[in-house]
Amino acid sequence: FLYFIGIxxxxxxxxxxxxxxxxxxxxxxxxxxxxxxxxxxxxxPAGWEIVQDGASHYxxxxxxxxxxxxxxxxxxxxxxxxxxxxxxxxRSPVASQVTPLRSRGQNHMDLRSAGGLGSPPPSSxxxxxx
Numbered sequence: 547f548l549y550f551i552g553i554x555x556x557x558x559x560x561x562x563x564x565x566x567x568x569x570x571x572x573x574x575x576x577x578x579x580x581x582x583x584x585x586x587x588x589x590x591p592a593g594w595e596i597v598q599d600g601a602s603h604y605x606x607x608x609x610x611x612x613x614x615x616x617x618x619x620x621x622x623x624x625x626x627x628x629x630x631x632x633x634x635x636x637r638s639p640v641a642s643q644v645t646p647l648r649s650r651g652q653n654h655m656d657l658r659s660a661g662g663l664g665s666p667p668p669s670s671x672x673x674x675x676x
């Protein structure tokens with residue numbers, strides 16, 4: 547679940563940040579907006595939960611014990627975007643033109659939390675806005 551605040555354009559800004567995080571330039575590939583929006587809204591797969599550790603968050607698979615900073619669906623959306631860019635005639639332009647936020651120390655949870663978006667586990671109430 548995502549928790550939206552009623553600020554016009556907040557979702558659009560988050561979609562653009564998420565696309566940048568995955569290494570996708572929506573300015574160059576506006577056709578990928580709906581894919582990036584779906585990635586940002588992606589629910590956690592079965593067995594995954596979000597754990598808060600102080601000010602940071604991470605994802606844990608309760609079945610395998612795997613822990614990671616990235617949302618489990620991020621790689622799927624990244625690969626889908628690259629396939630679509632290839633179909634549009636791209637030759638890996640995004641990797642050279644956009645520095646993914648991931649390499650700048652930001653993760654998917656940071657994007658979901660920014661501007662009032664959040665993705666807490668369904669059993670938890672939304673985190674209070676900072």
